[in-house]
């Protein structure tokens with residue numbers, strides 16, 4: 001009897017392992033296109049993924065859509081913080097973290113707050129909206145802890161691990177097909193809105 005139980009346990013383990021390898025938790029957020037991205041980002045920790053206009057931005061993890069901005073209100077003259085992302089989508093992953101992609105040219109019509117997405121599901125298309133106007137098309141990708149709505153300075157990406165790390169290392173892992181959960185500390189109080 002004991003032997004049978006352990007055999008059963010082994011079989012369950014084997015099934016789970018197969019399932020894990022068939023359906024990774026994390027996926028690289030740009031699909032079907034050549035992408036260039038670096039280790040560093042100006043001003044604060046995020047990653048700019050450069051790819052052609054119209055390349056697919058996909059959910060890096062399964063989760064629930066958080067905030068969606070479908071109108072580009074950005075003006076160079078004012079450069080308001082909440083408008084810098086242009087067309088953008090954020091989602092709360094099943095790992096409890098928030099993932100944000102911005103400067104999109106298009107958002108899929110079914111992508112609305114509360115909608116449940118699967119890993120790799122298309123969210124929108126890479127473009128140059130918001131403060132990316134006049135630059136090379138790219139996906140500004142940020143990881144953060146969930147907050148209430150419109151806390152744009154956190155949503156755009158916060159430092160990972162000990163506070164200054166960009167998503168680069170995680171993007172590299174996901175691109176190589178490895179599951180790697182971002183390490184991120186949620187502070188007791190949300191830092192105030194920056195002046196710039």
Ligand SMILES: [Zn+2]
Pocket residue numbers: 041046047048139140141
């Ligand atoms: Zn950026």
